[in-house]
Amino acid sequence: MTPATPPAQPDGLPDTRAALRDSGHLHRPVAAEIRENLLHRMGSGLPRFPGLHGFDTTVLPQMERALIAGHDIVLLGERGQGKSRLIRTLAGLLDEWSPVVAECPVNDHPFAPACPPCRERAQREGDGLPVLWRHRSERYGEKLATPDTGVGELIGDVDPARLAEGRSLGDPATIHYGLVPRANRGVFCVNELPDLPARAQVALFNVLEERDLQVRGYTLRLPLDLLLVASANPEDYTARGRIVTPLKDRFGSQVRTHYPLGTAEEAALIRQEAALPESTAVPAHLVEALARFTHLVRGSKRVDGHSGVSVRFSVAAAETVAASALRRAALAGGEVPVARVCDLPSAVAPLLGKVEFELEAEGREEEVLHALLRRAVAETFRARLGGADLDPLLERFSGGATVETGDLVTAAELLRRVGTVPGLAALIESAAPEAEDGPPTPGLAAAVVEFALEGLHLERRLSKDTAPDGESYRF
Template sequence: MPVKYQLRNAILSCIQSGVDPLGDIQGRGEAKADLLRALLSGANPFLISREGTGKTRLANSIAKLLPPVPSIKGCPYHDDPFWPKEWLCPRCRGVEDPINEFGVEIIDGMDRFSRIQGNEYTNYAKILGLKDIEAIRDGISPTDPRSFTGTGVFRGNRGIVFVDELPSIPTNVQVLFHPILEEGIVVLDEYNLHHPVDIILIATGNPEGFAHVNRVPRPLLDRLEMIHLGMPDEDVERLIVIRERFEPKEDYFRREETRHNHPDMNITSEFSRNRIAVPWWVLDLIVKTVGYTRTCKNFESGASIRGGIKALDHAISSAEMRGARVVRLADATKGLKLALRGRTTIIPDLIGFEEDEGVIFKRIDRVIEDLVRFALTRIADETLNHLAIDPMTLKEAVINGDPGVRLSKRVKEMGEGVGEVDPGSSEWKYALIEFLANILALKGVLSENEVSKRFFVPQVFVDERRRGLKGYK
């Protein structure tokens, strides 16, 4: 059965069972619906989205839907045992009975998933294949199909070929996909060979890329269905950041049966990152700050979802380095600086030109910290509105250094954090008092100078080169 029909059956079976076929991808309902329409129609999707939006995960999810199929054992092209001989690869075609010679194996969808990374160096060899020097050395003619080793498309035969950043591939190379999508064949003129392939092509492109890199030829674009995969909303992004955070698994490096032989390699609960509690306000601060990099006028380009994932990882690591069990605002700020330096581009006017790199890095960090402060201001507004408590009551709790059971419970119930949360611990109380003190400082109820003597307070960015330039939202 052709791979497009296999995928149709798998998708429809999920729908009839009430299961989301693309459950690994959270949010983006409209884009997922368009993608399913395209796949059910036997079309090839072209996903337009920014980096870090889950394109690769989405392609993997589609590959996982494919059912296991029989294949001639060891065949690099995943030849079907029931195919006619002229459809087989040179290796399988070169013997009288390939089933008897090599045997049959069952391969799943991920075994038939091939990724081609598009860039200016992507060429014929990466998409189709290259000459096998060993075969030529053994006396096989360079024009004999047996001297050809298939790569990208052939490795995805009977499955998914994922072409990441299609527009980045030179136009004269992109045309190699025309006969594949139109007729289901790979044309190898040098070998006088037209080889059938059975694939679903999933391509991606950056929305900014069409203005800066090679365009996709119209005949090729006419064979693709363009789908916009946007950024998820804040709540969904929060869930993704939590789910994708770094947490070593005990069986990550070895099989279960070998674990007892290497007790020193076991990852004990003592060092599990789940021990570290991340309060909801810290998690919100990370997600909001990363989100604002995409809309703030002082950022030429913002961070992807991956920026939030790594910022959370780094914040937890900062707490571990302090020997602490609760992540604080300072940990989150340090994590955001580390995660966003290379994932964002700040406008040159704020960074400066031809200066010492140390100065530039410090200025980048200060701009990021200012954005953290801006995000914290928004969280402060939401918190005060939700709690509906007189700020003077909060001021008393901060001055006394004790939020009390009732206030602690109300704040904790405002959101879900990460890790082992103990609202009664001294660390948790300190983190909460720090958060409340920042709220009151931002609202002018407490002196920021006084608060900063006891707690971390993110600072406003002031460009010393331009008098009076503060804040930039």
């Protein structure tokens, strides 16, 4: 999201139209401004859409072509595919600072004032017209469409207070501008466009095609200069409404988004988006397991594929797993919190509300997720420890010995119960490579040992019994 408070304005920027002209400043439309900055970044190898993962060869090339073409864009995709994040990065393609006529409600450029009051001021004040500068973060506007969003909120309406001053109904000065004209010379986003009432969608026709406004039966010739971007769920899923066909036709480009295609991209998004406590570690093998879990849920026949499984599913799972580890550490009285496999099941129940199941899974939703989670852990075990020599660990149990663990068993206690594990350093290096930054902590060592035990159980090489309360396990 763009910052709420723009950075401090640099010194020495022109403060009048004359000074602006003398500085050599060139007035460019927003489409040209974005195009030139995008092409510059592409040629210089600079990041264009920061914070996005998995779109490099699919979505982003389409976006770049649409922006270079100067098109307004509608993004189609299921929930949680990063549509809003992608749109918000577009503000970063604007010039860092842009001049506007001081006190202009629609951000007119000093060289091309468009609204009636600014045209009058330009005639009256000439090159002394005062200039202010807006940061690109102030040139991005966004509206979440809802069924009660009106034309006045988006486009504008007659201001009764100005009529009371004696102005006529047809006087442009009586208009109170809505969100779209106030985003003039910037980027404006309408999220969930199908939720916008048909009347409000129709009001956008002129904005997209003729770039002027129609308010209360008369047309205000206000040439708007903006990039309009909308997001929507595919029409076959969105039952609340649909994009009016003529409006859809007026968007220059349509871009389809998608969920991360691989677990590496999903894991990167978890790391980026999850609000994890700074004191709590979620090792790499657990992040991968959650990424695989999310992909398995998306591909399950028992889950409604049309509704989608948001990236927020995996993010919330990681946050819950970290919370479980932090809870264990607090109850243990000071242990450094590190998430373990025993924390994964705690995420299932809170995630039920994020998944739409098919009728055949009714009443068994939690069972379905637990089964997919076990499969994700097994796949992660094979990927990370499938080639490791675990026979020395298995020998620990060959004589009938057992090890009890659970989400309230501390790392130190688990390591004590397991005893010495030959080759533990190599296991840690394979399962949790972040340990290369320093010597592994007891918490990380316990997490890898428990991961190895769980993997051996899922591979049917080690038995596992669950206590009646479901809180502890015995290998």
